[in-house]
Amino acid sequence: MALARTHAVALLGLTGALVEVEADISGQLPGIVLIGLPDAALSEATWRVRTAAQNSGCPLTRNKLTINLSPAALPKHGSGFDLAIALACLAADEVVSAASVGSVVHIGELALDGRLRPTSGMLPAVLAASRLGHTTVMVPAGNAAEASLVPGMRVVGVASLRDAAIWHGSRLEPVDVEVIEAPGEDGADTAEPELADVIGNDDAILALQIAAAGGHHLFMVGPPGAGKTMLAARLPGLLPDLDPEASLEVSSMRSLSGRGVGRALVTRPPLEAPHHTATAAAMVGGGSGRIRPGAAARASHGVLFLDEAPEFASAVLDALRQPLESGEISIHRANAVARFPARFQLVLAANPCPCGQYGAADLECSCPPSARRRYLARLSGPLLDRIDIQLRVQRITAAQLRLAADGPRLTSQAARQRVVTARAAAAERLADTPWSLNSEVPGPWLRGGPARLPGATTAVLDRALERGGITMRGYDRVLRVAWTVADLGGVARPGPEHLGQALYLRKGMSS
Amino acid sequence: MAEKDELGRLGEERAAVFLVAAGYRVVARNWRCDQGEIDLIVERDGEVAFVEVKTRSGTRFGHPFEAITVQKLARLRRLAAAWCDQAMTRPARIRIDAVSVIARPGADPEIEHRAGVF
Secondary structure, eight states: OEEEEEEEEEEETTEEEEEEEEEEEESSSSEEEEESSBOHHHHTHHHHHHHHHHHTTOOOOSSEEEEEEESTTSOBOSSTTHHHHHHHHHHHTTSSOHHHHHTSEEOOEEOTTSBEEOOTTHHHHHHHHHHTTOOEEEEEGGGHHHHTTSTTOEEEEESBHHHHHHHTTOOOOOOOOOOOOOOOOOSTTOOOOOGGGOOSOHHHHHHHHHHHHHTOOEEEEOOTTSSHHHHHHHHHHHSOOOOHHHHHHHHHHHHHTTOOOTTSOOOSOOEEOOOTTOOHHHHHEEOSSSOEEOHHHHTTTSEEEETTGGGSOHHHHHTTHHHHHHSEEEEEOSSOEEEEEOOOEEEEEEOSSSSSOTTOSSSOOOSOHHHHHHHHHTSOHHHHHTOOEEEEOOOOOHHHHHHHHHSOOOOHHHHHHHHHHHHHHHHHHTTTSSOOSGGGSOHHHHHSGGGOOOHHHHHHHHHHHHHTSSOHHHHHHHHHHHHHHHHHHTOSSOOHHHHHHHHHHHHTTTO | OOHHHHHHHHHHHHHHHHHHHTTOEEEEEEEEETTEEEEEEEEETTEEEEEEEEEESOSTTOOGGGGOOHHHHHHHHHHHHHHHHHOSSOOSEEEEEEEEEEOOTTSOOEEEEEOOOO
8 A cells, every 4th residue: 555664773883774664554454563673672662653653643554564674684673763663654654744754864762652762872873874874863852962963964853753743744733742851961071080189109190191191001000008099090081182083982882881971972081990790791792682882892082990900800801802902892793793992091900919918018918929929810911911001009108198298299180281292292203104192003113213212222121121021022012101201201202211211110010 | 232232233234234335245144153253254256255343433442443353363264264164165265354333423334344354
């Protein structure tokens, strides 16, 4: 009898695919058949759509409706297809204009009273629609602000199915309904902790700035109460604001994990600090039906902080090796591969031994040497190999506390300014290369070519290599950090003192 | 006779008149066997249709067609087979139809016929 079609978006990871929703009316007893690999939540759309349409004053046809979600082989999840299905059904019945419905992408879940509920993953879905060449999208009013964050997209926010039908040319009288709002913004603008709160630990504060300026991964070892967690929480505050593309990606990830995005894009780098009981799926992402991002993906463009790192299951830590290498997580399932960005800065913190007192000045360690060795050995070599800065953090003493009360302390604001300047210097030097941060530069480029340092400068490093104190890989890492130290100091090329400092940040722990 | 049975009887009556007007010949009405009852059996051009008639006095509780469930249709299909077994001449083709009658008090009933619903 009649056929109509419209579009919706199916998300797989952060990438979206356009789904064509076709509705056909045939002269049979009333019923809705939904085909095209829907999951359980999507199969129930037929009930929501029928009831919502009835309660919106535009009931569905009393014939049989066959709804096809195409491409039929692509698995589809969630309730965001309700609006598209309802409008395709109404268009097939000629209640609304089929041409109008066909030219718009629809995303939204229906409530039984016909109002539209906000759905998670709106930002990446609208972004996908925009990338696939669509210009108009109809979304629940509660999601309209989030959808409008995508540049160049015409967003139509509707409160109910009735409003949607009216927009598409139905001759219904508008009825005012209460808009269903998206869940709270979940502290999108919470203040970042202040660096000036840290007392003493000047080494560590400098190391934080170096890590922030060069994008270096950081490993802190120290007894309980030394301030490792406090320091790590302040690293995002030192990082510069996100650039527009990163900001869109971070906001999309927030949206996808069901946390509100609010009315503006996230501009500050995220901090993710999963507990050490986290599973591999919680860390990198997973899930049986819908593949959800893990902590590492949510920390992309920000900081992934693993407190008590040796307590993490070794499989979980080693799952981070792929994202550390490629900046991307791909999760494979039999029927699909989901990809998430994972360009995070890794910060590990650990006690030096199970009792935590080894190396502390005030208390005696009670661990047998074998336990001590085993404890830090839980962090695999390949993982530690990727970490440029390894630092020992000490508890502060009463003298330091008194001293710190008078002296000026570095604020996050000032430190961030230094980091931004240092990053700009690095970006200028690396302008002709594919890299922009010192941590990304490969060793051969540092040891040869224009960045090669004279022998007199690298003498201290060469001696460490000769003595076997560092490996060749470690040598490159020290060079990288040395460049960042020089950038932070406003020097064009690192000198011996910068290399010395970098070497200390690499070897300070094992001494 | 209960009110609802009366309404059903009236609906079947109207449905039969409607189908006759559409060129069908009534073969049997309220045909019974031990498995149940077929409301209406009609025939046109050698094709026999087993008709389920559903009558309501309004649509407040849904359209009559919505009350015809899959189970009801399945039973109708078994009954159709039983009717064919006892028929003198086996029909060449059979199908299952549904007719809805909305008999609002004081108004002409609205009748809708849907062919081949199963």
